[in-house]
Amino acid sequence: MEYFEEFLKKPSLFQDESKLEMNFVPNKLPHRDKELSLLSQLFLTLITDPNSISRKILITGKTGIGKTVTIKYFGEILKKASNERNIAIKYVHVNCRKERTSYKVLIKIIQLINKNFPKRGYSPQDLLEILIDFLNQQDTHILIVLDELSYLINKGEDLIYSLTRINDDSVNIQERISIIGVIRDISCLNNLDYSTVSTLQRNIIKFSNYSKKQIFDILKYRAHLSLKENVIADDLIKMIVESTYINGDIRNGLNVLWKAAKIAEGRNLKFINTECVRLGSQEIVPFSTLDILKYMSSQKLFFLLSIVKGLKSTYDTKISFLEILKRYQIICENLGLNPRSNSQLWNYLQEFKRESIIVIEVLSEKIKGRRALIQIPEINLSKLENIIIEILKSKGLHV
Ligand SMILES: Nc1ncnc2c1ncn2[C@@H]1O[C@H](COP(=O)(O)OP(=O)(O)O)[C@@H](O)[C@H]1O
Ligand SMILES: [Mg+2]
Structure with missing residues (x-):
């Protein structure tokens, strides 16, 4: 009965959680x-x-x-x-x-x-x-x-x-x-x-990419707006900078900051420690990708799912376009869907590439026998698979 009361008793580490939200427009924009x-x-x-x-x-x-x-x-x-x-x-x-x-x-x-x-x-x-x-x-x-x-x-x-x-x-x-x-x-x-x-x-x-120093300034500023004083040390912000710098997306940094603070709160700590940042950074799927998946058409999601499933079942890190097509046919048959044409699917591949989800190594561009090897280097496949399945489910499509 006292759930709310229990939580309310706990001191929060946040000054204003909303200042870490992705759409929040702060009063200052360091380095812009x-x-x-x-x-x-x-x-x-x-x-x-x-x-x-x-x-x-x-x-x-x-x-x-x-x-x-x-x-x-x-x-x-x-x-x-x-x-x-x-x-x-x-x-x-x-x-x-x-x-x-x-x-x-x-x-x-x-x-x-x-x-x-x-x-x-x-x-x-x-x-x-x-x-x-x-x-x-x-x-x-x-x-x-x-x-x-x-x-x-x-x-x-x-x-x-x-x-x-x-x-x-x-x-x-x-x-x-x-x-x-x-x-x-x-x-x-x-x-x-x-x-x-x-x-x-x-x-x-x-717009040029931010340097590590710039990412540090930005994350420190956003931490200052959202967290109480002394909740996070500069060294820990630097740790978050390292992981954010890899693909340069500030949203990942903001997300880790938020998660680390939540983890610290959950453990009744007065401030964030290394362990909280480490756990918070075990990034599931990059933020930019989650965003893209949310607005992706079901047909494209099914095709992406075929790639993920294909990659999961091979010992190799790459899979051929032909192999993916076979997987895709099976998924479509099982669900009674009309499969898209090969050239449409090839276009989907190009879009996935542009969206930085996959990497394509083209071996031959001939229309009939398009040969290419596909990789998903940056995302954990099982997590990605679950997310796609969840999104499809939310659209009433059960795989
Ligand atoms: N200079 C900055 N100062 C404060 N926050 C920033 C700054 N640059 C980016 N951000 C934050 O990083 C996130 C990503 O920025 P966004 O404008 O969405 O990137 P883009 O449109 O280039 O993909 C947003 O939450 C934004 O508020
Ligand atoms: Mg944008």
Whole structure:
């Protein structure tokens, strides 16, 4: 009966647990000054001469190095600066991995600026016109952030095409829309037409990876915000830096920090010790991968499951594409699914590679006899298998 009371009696090591959450935007962003300054410089005209230009900017850089948080932070600065000057600017942040299609992205943008907008009954072209009408009516500019933009591009969606061309052939018209696109690297743009690419490539801000020293400063700052004083020693933060530095994703570091503090609490300790960090770092699956799996289509998950199962059953660290195909056929037969074509599956492989889940060693690129060896080097296979099965289960699919 007294469960809550028991827990409440225990002193917490946290000052504010939410400050370790992945989506939290802190008051300071150590080591992203240069990027924030560049962004402000590029968007200065939105404030000095509203609606005179439409900026299109691309941000690139690896996963977990602060692209999203820096842009959100910039959005706050922009809102503040424009409010102070009574300039109407809207800022909207859309994650294309979550929204998936041009249609959903546009609906999301419109609903962010007009909450009562009905969801159905429009084509993407309608929506674009509605958006522009709305901006004209309100005499306002909008900065649209298309985060994880590659998820739209790879679907051959033409939203980027339309957005980069709005106003192209009209004169003396107000410029209403600016765009920041976020991608991992420039190769994501390969599927776009030449002129869209060249528009987007005019302004690129490349976020560099953090050094160990920088990761230390960041984790120390986040620990300072979230934990009580003296709960973690610098040496232990350094330990977390070592594991975080491997793939550079700050989210892994924040996660270990949180887990280590929870473990220490569970053991009634007054501070975190080496053992807590060690246990906390026995990372199950990298954070970036978990995120990707959560939004992956069931078909892709089934295919990934075939790879995992295949790898688990061989003594080798690699498995051939052909071998995976056989496994996949069996899974599909057992579940009564329609298997995807080989070329579709080959595309899935390329996507897994881009998402840093697998490594492919291509032996031959011939369409008929594609030969390749596939590896999953960084993730524990049994854990990955369980996670995939759980996610499928949550979609009502039992393997
Ligand atoms: N300079 C920084 N200061 C504080 N926290 C940071 C910093 N850079 C990244 N983070 C945190 O690390 C996590 C990953 O950053 P994120 O912006 O999501 O990376 P990306 O968009 O590049 O994948 C977030 O929780 C973010 O708050
Ligand atoms: Mg991001």
